[in-house]
Amino acid sequence: MSAITSAHDPKSPLQKLRSATGSRRIFIHTVLIGVAIVMLYPLLWMLSSSFKPDTHIFTQPGLIPSSVRPENYSEGWSGSGNSFSLYITNSLIVTIGAVIGNVISCSLAAYAFARFEFRGKKIWFGLMLGTLMLPTQAVLIPQYTIFYNLTWINTYLPLIVPKFLAVDAFFIFLMVQFIRSIPRELDHAAMMDGANPFEIYWKIILPLMKPALITTTIFTFIWTYDDFLHQLVYLQQNDKFTVPLGLTLFMDQTSGSSYGAMFAMSTLALLPTLICFLIFQKRLVEGLATSGMKG
Amino acid sequence: MTTAKTDEVVKEQPAPATPSDQRERDRMRRRLARRRGGGWWPYAFLAPWFIGLFGLTIYPMLDSLYLSFTDFDLLTPAQWVGMDNYNKMFTDDPVFWDSVHATLLYVVVSVPLKLALALGVAMLLNRDLKGIGLYRAAFYLPSLLGGAVAIAIVWRQVFGGDGLFNDFLAWFGIKGQDWISSPDTALYTLILLAVWQFGTPMVIFLAGLKQLPKDVYEAAAIDGATPITRFFKITLPLLTPIVFFNVVLQIIDAFKTFTPAFVISNGSGGPLNSTMLYSLYLYKKGFTDLQMGYASALAWVLFLVIAGFTAVNFIASRYWVHYDD
Numbered sequence: 001m002s003a004i005t006s007a008h009d010p011k012s013p014l015q016k017l018r019s020a021t022g023s024r025r026i027f028i029h030t031v032l033i034g035v036a037i038v039m040l041y042p043l044l045w046m047l048s049s050s051f052k053p054d055t056h057i058f059t060q061p062g063l064i065p066s067s068v069r070p071e072n073y074s075e076g077w078s079g080s081g082n083s084f085s086l087y088i089t090n091s092l093i094v095t096i097g098a099v100i101g102n103v104i105s106c107s108l109a110a111y112a113f114a115r116f117e118f119r120g121k122k123i124w125f126g127l128m129l130g131t132l133m134l135p136t137q138a139v140l141i142p143q144y145t146i147f148y149n150l151t152w153i154n155t156y157l158p159l160i161v162p163k164f165l166a167v168d169a170f171f172i173f174l175m176v177q178f179i180r181s182i183p184r185e186l187d188h189a190a191m192m193d194g195a196n197p198f199e200i201y202w203k204i205i206l207p208l209m210k211p212a213l214i215t216t217t218i219f220t221f222i223w224t225y226d227d228f229l230h231q232l233v234y235l236q237q238n239d240k241f242t243v244p245l246g247l248t249l250f251m252d253q254t255s256g257s258s259y260g261a262m263f264a265m266s267t268l269a270l271l272p273t274l275i276c277f278l279i280f281q282k283r284l285v286e287g288l289a290t291s292g293m294k295g
Numbered sequence: 296m297t298t299a300k301t302d303e304v305v306k307e308q309p310a311p312a313t314p315s316d317q318r319e320r321d322r323m324r325r326r327l328a329r330r331r332g333g334g335w336w337p338y339a340f341l342a343p344w345f346i347g348l349f350g351l352t353i354y355p356m357l358d359s360l361y362l363s364f365t366d367f368d369l370l371t372p373a374q375w376v377g378m379d380n381y382n383k384m385f386t387d388d389p390v391f392w393d394s395v396h397a398t399l400l401y402v403v404v405s406v407p408l409k410l411a412l413a414l415g416v417a418m419l420l421n422r423d424l425k426g427i428g429l430y431r432a433a434f435y436l437p438s439l440l441g442g443a444v445a446i447a448i449v450w451r452q453v454f455g456g457d458g459l460f461n462d463f464l465a466w467f468g469i470k471g472q473d474w475i476s477s478p479d480t481a482l483y484t485l486i487l488l489a490v491w492q493f494g495t496p497m498v499i500f501l502a503g504l505k506q507l508p509k510d511v512y513e514a515a516a517i518d519g520a521t522p523i524t525r526f527f528k529i530t531l532p533l534l535t536p537i538v539f540f541n542v543v544l545q546i547i548d549a550f551k552t553f554t555p556a557f558v559i560s561n562g563s564g565g566p567l568n569s570t571m572l573y574s575l576y577l578y579k580k581g582f583t584d585l586q587m588g589y590a591s592a593l594a595w596v597l598f599l600v601i602a603g604f605t606a607v608n609f610i611a612s613r614y615w616v617h618y619d620d
Contacts, residue, residue, distance in 0.1 A: 025424075028419055028422075028424065029424070029425075031419060032416075032419060032420070032424075032430050035416060035434065036429075036430060036433040036434065038491075039433050039434055039436070039437055039491070040433055040436070041459075042437075042449055042450070042453055042459070042491075043436070043437075043440075043449075045449070045453070045459050046445075046449045049452075058457040058458070059457075061459060061462040104343075105343040105344065105347070108340045108341070108342075108343060108344070109340065109341050109343065109344040111340055112336075112337040112338075112340035112341045113341075116336065116337035116340075118337040118338070121337075124341070127348065128344070128348075131348070131352055133543075133547055133601070133602075133605055134352065134598070135547065135550060135551050135574075135597060135598065135601055136551070137551065137553075137573075137574050137577050137578075137594055137597055138356065138359065138594045138595070138597060138598040139351070139352060139355040139356060139359060139594075140577075140578075140581070140594065141359060141362065141581050141587050141590050141591050141594060142354070142355035142356075142358035142359045142362065142591070143351060143355050144581075144582075144587075145358070145362075145369065145587070146350075146351075146355070148369060162347065162351055164343060165343050165344065165346050165347025165350070165351060166343050166344040166347050167347045167351055167352070172344070197336045197340075198336075198339075201340070222439065223442075226440075226441070226442040226443045226444075226554075227442070228442065228444055228553070228554040228557070229553050229554065229574075229578070232557075232578075233578075233582055243444075244443070244444040244445075244554075247444045247445060247448065248444060248558065259452070262448065263449075263452075265445075266444075266445035266448050266449060267445070269443065269444070269445040270440060270443060270445050270446075273439060273440055273443065274440075277432075277436060277439055281428075281432050282428075284435075284439070285431060285432070285435055285498050
């Protein structure tokens with residue numbers, strides 16, 4: 001009996017399981033749309049508030065402003081002491097420096113871990129993984145005293161130089177996993193042609209690991225751009241401030257009086273991350289998932 | 296493995312190698328072996344990392360340990376005070392205990408909620424649905440914006456007295472309050488922010504769910520297992536390595552939370568220290584009060600607590616994490 005029904009039914013039990021019935025499908029979509037609204041509503045609320053006159057932000061909670069006030073943006077931009085363009089420039093200096101540093105130093109270290117056998121490799125690799133779990137707060141104060149003694153406080157060096165020393169073990173780990181998936185035969189072939197290890201790294205490994213380098217670039221960019229704690233600690237004068245610091249300054253000075261401008265600048269502050277997200281959405285999500293999987 | 300392969304190759308080629316072939320092959324093999332060992336090459340590639348490891352991690356850790364036994368204000372040389380900082384911390388600093396209380400509550404409430412939501416949504420997304428990419432993107436976006444000051448600013452307004460959250464409650468006829476300035480609820484707005492950012496563990500769960508063996512489910516479906524049985528008997532056990540990975544990561548992350556606590560309380564940790572997360576207290580002691588010796592002691596306690604939590608996690612994992620090998 002069951003043999004007859006299954007002969008008539010081309011779907012396997014699993015497929016039946018997966019292809020939910022129409023009403024179930026609608027139910028799942030409803031739940032997911034509900035969650036999506038909750039997830040995105042605060043962001044949309046910020047966007048809409050950035051166009052509202054101050055008096056409307058808390059009295060007219062709807063998303064569509066009854067009157068649009070683009071001046072929030074121009075006022076916020078020229079707003080708090082320094083122009084916002086200065087903060088954005090400063091943030092760009094810091095983030096671009098950090099990206100270059102991470103891509104170079106982490107790929108070098110990853111190549112060594114993925115392709116060589118050397119004394120104590122397991123211990124070094126274990127130490128590297130251990131630093132993944134080390135909270136930055138644990139070394140914040142002695143690092144500060146080091147940079148203080150180097151008179152690097154209130155410069156961008158404490159935010160950039162460590163990235164050239166491969167302190168973000170997460171990316172080393174990600175790249176090690178990636179390099180291991182590149183066939184060793186390619187290295188061997190290049191070696192027969194007389195290439196030394198650096199040439200193999202430069203001409204073979206680096207070009208092939210572009211996806212991992214792009215993931216590193218995006219995440220370093222976003223995480224450095226948003227890294228409030230270190231910028232707060234190391235940057236002291238307003239003209240050195242980055243976007244997150246500029247925002248808090250702005251928040252203090254205008255407390256209560258100019259919400260519209262504050263929301264306008266908050267929206268602008270999120271733009272670089274949002275643009276990254278929209279362009280690289282797929283890679284971001286997958287890069288994270290695959291690196292997480294192998295952990 | 297490589298030797299096995301070359302043996303096979305040799306067997307397939309019965310013709311004896313000429314002496315020059317043999318010499319060439321030997322030279323190649325020696326070069327390969329040397330290259331595996333690598334001589335000084337690996338150290339050259341690792342040089343930046345070594346400098347970073349010793350200069351920016353190991354030395355600072357030891358320095359921090361030393362400083363934690365001193366009185367140090369950055370400007371004058373450190374004065375050795377022995378266990379004073381630790382004694383004061385545990386016996387004579389109510390703010391320390393406030394911060395411990397706030398942090399533990401934050402970790403213990405936010406991490407399970409966040410992971411449960413992440414797993415639940417990942418299960419919903421683990422099927423062929425139209426627009427699945429859009430859902431994934433929408434759920435992941437808040438996590439990506441995670442540490443941004445702008446998000447914390449928005450959150451502060453959303454849960455303020457006349458903010459969005461109270462408008463929402465008003466629909467149900469509930470009269471809200473200023474959630475941020477009440478010591479009973481301020482921490483829960485931070486927890487809600489953390490839970491809202493469930494996207495990262497969700498993506499990792501989703502990747503794990505996609506790798507589960509389909510035939511097991513097929514067999515279970517034939518045996519008539521209900522969805523709930525399938526979840527508890529198949530999905531959850533097979534997923535334990537991923538659950539473990541997420542638990543470890545999220546706990547460490549939660550202990551480190553700084554930005555939202557700083558922004559939402561305007562740097563004060565208030566009201567009544569209810570949002571004084573440990574990282575915020577450490578920052579205030581070190582960089583506002585310039586008590587860097589004391590802050591170093593705080594840092595070492597944080598380090599030990601996180602290491603302890605992680606170690607306990609790893610030990611406990613032997614009893615509930617299943618690896619299929």
